[in-house]
Amino acid sequence: MDKLELAHFHGLPKVHKVGIPLRPIIAGIHAPATLTSKFLNNLLAPIYLKVARETTFIHSIDVIKQFET
Secondary structure, eight states: OOOOOOOEEEEEEOTTSTTOOEEEEEEOTTSTTHHHHHHHHHHHHHHHHHHHGGGOOSSHHHHHHHHHO
16 A cells, blocks of 8 residues: 555435434545455455354345245
8 A cells, every 4th residue: 555544534414314414424445544454354254254154145135045945
């Protein structure tokens, strides 16, 4: 990674709520913790999927197939 930036904070309005509160969004694609986050995801995702495969749905079609059986 050759570019580091502070995470950008902005909000999306919840127009369906009274007073239109904001949903906080933190965009940190170039934030310093991005590499650590990617490393941990690559390390832990295979373990999680192996342990929780029967109760984890990756695609919505998997939910339908589960209900059909």
